[in-house]
Amino acid sequence: MAQTGSTGQATGTDQKQPNQPDQQEQTSPGNAPSLGDLGFTPQQTQADAQMQAMLNKRTHMLKVHQTLGLITAIPMAATLITGPQAKAKGKNGQTITEPTAANLDFHVALGGLTTGLYFTTAYYSIFAPKIPGVKPKGAIRLHRDLEWVHGPGMIVTPLLGIMAYKQENAGEKVHGIASYHGTAAYVTAAAYGASIIAVSWPIHWKFWEKQ
């Protein structure tokens, strides 16, 4: 249907203040129906300042979660990139080329930064207020399910990294369970990346359109 040229004009009229119990219940002139005629329950029509405050806090915490989560992806990617330079090269029985201390330390520092940022990011999600009666639905479900992959991954990967670091400092080639440090890191990063994409999906690239 064609729109008329006229657009809505906000009058700037504020409604009742939040501490007033019955929101939007206004008397109607003459025979005009009122909100009370429609049969909504009081729970549906009553203002809930406490719930609004909870929603505001939730949004604030999840915005911080989103920002920190994106920031965390940067050192996480850098840690993955520097991983091969922090690894001893050469097969058993051959000459082992140890990584330089600088490469190793840089990788460890990036890993530490990633871990710190990751758990700070997780804090803002875990402790964001939960809204009663709301079941996760849509893309957020996959985002949350993937926590069960990258969460344990972010515990296991640094632990394996510490073991690998100790073995390399002892002049040994990384062996045993510590040799899975790289695999754990890749799986964790993949799950983390998928988690970011999950909440952004479906993506329509229209940045060239004027806002």
Place this chain on the structure above:
Amino acid sequence: MNKKIPIALLLAALPVFAQTDAQWVLEQSTLTYHMSHPMHEVNGVSHAAKGKGVCHAGQCDFLIAAPVNSFDSGDSNRDLHMVEATRGAQFPMVIVRTRFPEAQTASPIIYADLEVQFAGQTAQYKHVPFQRVSLGNQVRISGTVPATCSDFKIDRPSFLTVPIKNEIPVRVEMTWRPM
């Protein structure tokens, strides 16, 4: 003599019929807001609206209301964020009032002046066209309310620091029946 009595009664009753209010009730509805972001196009749908219309002395007053939290975009996280951004716990209902001449209820297009209460603000939309189709004793009304975030002083939510478009048109599909 006996025949005159019913005729007299009928004549006496005519003014009463003339003053009788025509009342309408909203049978079913689909309200759909559209939100646009460079990375996302989102529709939020509500079927929870209730409405009533009263026509009296040549004028019709209609009231339609829906709980803000009844809109479903397919993502619970987004829906909660929408309720937060629109102050939907503080002002839980979106309420639309309109008044137009009763004669318009028979025309294929109704031009309605809308007063919309939402997010603690009241906005007026003048001359909004709605298509009207009669289906038996039901009437189907459809149109789009050209709402914007700024009309209701809503801080536009952003994703990756890019805010959504200011325009949040609301598509309205309603079926009314006389009470």
